[in-house]
Amino acid sequence: xxRISHWIDGRVVDGRSxxxxxxxxxxxxxxxxxxxxxxxxxxxxxxxxxxxxxxGWRATNLSRxxxxxxxxxxxIDANRKEIxxxxxxxxxxxxxxxxxxxxxxxxxxxxxCGVPHLLKGGFSEQASTGVDVYSIRQPLGVVAGITPxxxxxxxxxxxxxxxxxxxxxxxxxxxxxxPSAAMLLAELVRAAGLPDGCFNVVHGDKVAVDRLLxxxxxxxxxxxxSTPIARSIYETGTRNGKRVQALGGAKxxxxxxxxxxxxxxxxxxVSAAYGxxxxxxxxxxxxxxxxxxxxxxxxKIAERLPAITVGxxxxxxxxxxxxxxxxxxxxxxxxxxxxPGEGATVVVDGRxxxxxxxxxxxxxxxxxxxxxxxxxYDEEIFGPVLSVVRVGSYAEGLQLINxxxxxxxxxxxxxxGGVARQFQFDVNVGMVGINVPVPVPVSYYSxxxxxxxxxxxxxxxxxxxxNFYTRGKVVTARWPDPATSQVDLGFPQNR
Ligand code: NAD
Numbered sequence: 001x002x003r004i005s006h007w008i009d010g011r012v013v014d015g016r017s018x019x020x021x022x023x024x025x026x027x028x029x030x031x032x033x034x035x036x037x038x039x040x041x042x043x044x045x046x047x048x049x050x051x052x053x054x055x056g057w058r059a060t061n062l063s064r065x066x067x068x069x070x071x072x073x074x075x076i077d078a079n080r081k082e083i084x085x086x087x088x089x090x091x092x093x094x095x096x097x098x099x100x101x102x103x104x105x106x107x108x109x110x111x112x113c114g115v116p117h118l119l120k121g122g123f124s125e126q127a128s129t130g131v132d133v134y135s136i137r138q139p140l141g142v143v144a145g146i147t148p149x150x151x152x153x154x155x156x157x158x159x160x161x162x163x164x165x166x167x168x169x170x171x172x173x174x175x176x177x178x179p180s181a182a183m184l185l186a187e188l189v190r191a192a193g194l195p196d197g198c199f200n201v202v203h204g205d206k207v208a209v210d211r212l213l214x215x216x217x218x219x220x221x222x223x224x225x226s227t228p229i230a231r232s233i234y235e236t237g238t239r240n241g242k243r244v245q246a247l248g249g250a251k252x253x254x255x256x257x258x259x260x261x262x263x264x265x266x267x268x269x270v271s272a273a274y275g276x277x278x279x280x281x282x283x284x285x286x287x288x289x290x291x292x293x294x295x296x297x298x299x300k301i302a303e304r305l306p307a308i309t310v311g312x313x314x315x316x317x318x319x320x321x322x323x324x325x326x327x328x329x330x331x332x333x334x335x336x337x338x339x340p341g342e343g344a345t346v347v348v349d350g351r352x353x354x355x356x357x358x359x360x361x362x363x364x365x366x367x368x369x370x371x372x373x374x375x376x377y378d379e380e381i382f383g384p385v386l387s388v389v390r391v392g393s394y395a396e397g398l399q400l401i402n403x404x405x406x407x408x409x410x411x412x413x414x415x416x417g418g419v420a421r422q423f424q425f426d427v428n429v430g431m432v433g434i435n436v437p438v439p440v441p442v443s444y445y446s447x448x449x450x451x452x453x454x455x456x457x458x459x460x461x462x463x464x465x466x467n468f469y470t471r472g473k474v475v476t477a478r479w480p481d482p483a484t485s486q487v488d489l490g491f492p493q494n495r
Contacts (some may be wrong), residue, residue: 002033006202006203007203013138019037023090023178025089026360027360035176039208046171047212050171053348054142057167058167060167062119065115065165065167068192069113069164071490077106080183083102083153083181086180087152087409092277092322092441093276093313094320097275097276103152105156108465111162111462119137120246133474135475136396138452143170143171144170144173144221145159145163145173145221146212146223147172147173147224148224148226149175152181152182158224158465160189163247163463163469166469167470170199173203173204177325186200213240219247220242220243227452230455231248244455245448245454245459246454246455249382252284252408253400253411254269254286255410255423257416258290258292259416265413269297269386272284274305274364275438276322278385282439282440286377286389288389288397288401289389290390294388297388305348321361322355322360329362332362336349344367344369346365347367350362350385367385367388369390372389372400380382394423401428408454409433411433413435414435416444420434420435429449430459441462445452445463
């Protein structure tokens with residue numbers, strides 16, 4: 001059985017806790033590897049390595065740090081297929097989807113190549129007579145990233161590209177369900193010229209996470225995962241004096257108005273609901289259809305579903321792969337099973353995947369006449385199940401979105417620019433698509449939801465990522481003529 005170990009101080013380090021977790025091949029249902037699960041002492045070793053590397057890396061000049069990022073950019077670009085293949089093998093998403101993940105992650109490394117520009121401070125000459133004031137941003141120290149299974153390469157890149165470029169050292173705790181992409185990224189980071197110790201990977205579960213949250217030498221924690229864990233990471237981390245950004249789950253609504261192009265809306269809903277088998281935090285989970293177009297829209301979505309090819313990534317014809325584990329597949333199927341009893345209509349039942357073998361497959365499912373209070377509406381499903389909620393008006397749709405505890409992404413489909421503008425003004429959600437169903441911001445903006453989709457003040461990557469991984473310092477400087485020196489007990493004034 002293949003064994004996946006930690007990456008500490010620039011090399012692979014065997015786990016010695018005696019605990020391991022299974023890594024499944026979701027397409028066959030067979031265990032393909034075991035991953036080491038770190039204990040506290042192994043986390044401590046990674047943090048100690050990152051702490052020792054910090055003074056040297058922080059003092060490394062900006063040109064050199066940018067050069068390392070440029071090298072890393074080239075190496076990830078050259079290894080897109082290898083990274084995507086590892087993602088596919090452990091996560092199950094099809095290769096085109098995995099390549100898309102790598103491409104979107106790489107954008108963050110490209111953004112970080114501009115670190116000399118990003119860390120430029122402000123300067124005010126003659127703020128007071130003979131006095132200049134300037135601001136600088138400095139790294140925090142050792143920062144940790146804890147990442148989810150659904151983007152095993154992209155989400156780590158959201159974090160470590162900016163963290164490292166800003167002069168921090170990094171400890172990554174990837175999802176134990178698909179840990180291999182992180183190991184290849186570690187090798188590439190080393191090959192790009194990052195000094196040993198600046199980037200470490202510890203595999204593990206709650207034990208490792210709890211130690212990172214308690215470790216006095218970890219200055220900040222970036223987390224992406226489900227809302228209950230995000231909330232607890234934020235509460236524990238901040239209680240321990242750390243800076244924390246914790247991105248949680250989602251329930252993304254797509255509101256379709258009567259004037260929308262219904263074919264375009266149906267294409268978008270299908271792409272955004274079933275891509276990556278619905279295991280995306282920006283997946284559309286609910287279509288809000290205004291009554292007058294609900295019947296034709298549901299029909300158009302339903303007629304597209306039989307054409308989706310579900311199967312293993314090894315078959316290039318497959319468009320939708322399996323779910324991550326058997327338990328998760330069964331949980332998702334449970335929402336479809338429960339729907340009629342709650343009063344919803346199962347328009348398309350995808351529980352029988354039709355794929356041979358023991359892989360964790362489902363086909364797309366479509367539920368109609370879903371209402372708040374039903375499990376399929378109230379909970380994050382994170383699978384290939386799309387719910388249609390019928391609403392009487394734009395205002396009713398907007399109200400549902402704003403009443404929802406989550407606020408990650410949303411989309412509006414309309415031809416009316418005025419309504420779209422009002423929607424962007426009124427909606428309480430962090431990422432908004434106007435005729436764009438998966439509005440993941442480009443890397444020079446920042447990613448993050450509102451409400452129960454984000455705990456903390458900083459969104460991830462882009463300018464907010466740079467702010468998160470640095471702290472400001474303001475210097476007030478005078479180079480006086482000694483002849484003007486005098487005692488003055490008054491509070492410094494500028495006029
Ligand atoms: P998860 O919360 O189960 O796990 C995320 C990370 O937390 C993993 O590294 C895991 O090992 C660790 N973890 C799990 N249980 C823990 C515990 N009890 N204590 C401490 N650490 C623990 O999430 P997941 O199933 O890997 O990913 C899917 C979830 O992530 C979905 O809810 C999805 O919406 C969310 N997600 C959100 C975003 C976003 O940007 N908002 C992006 C991707 C995924």
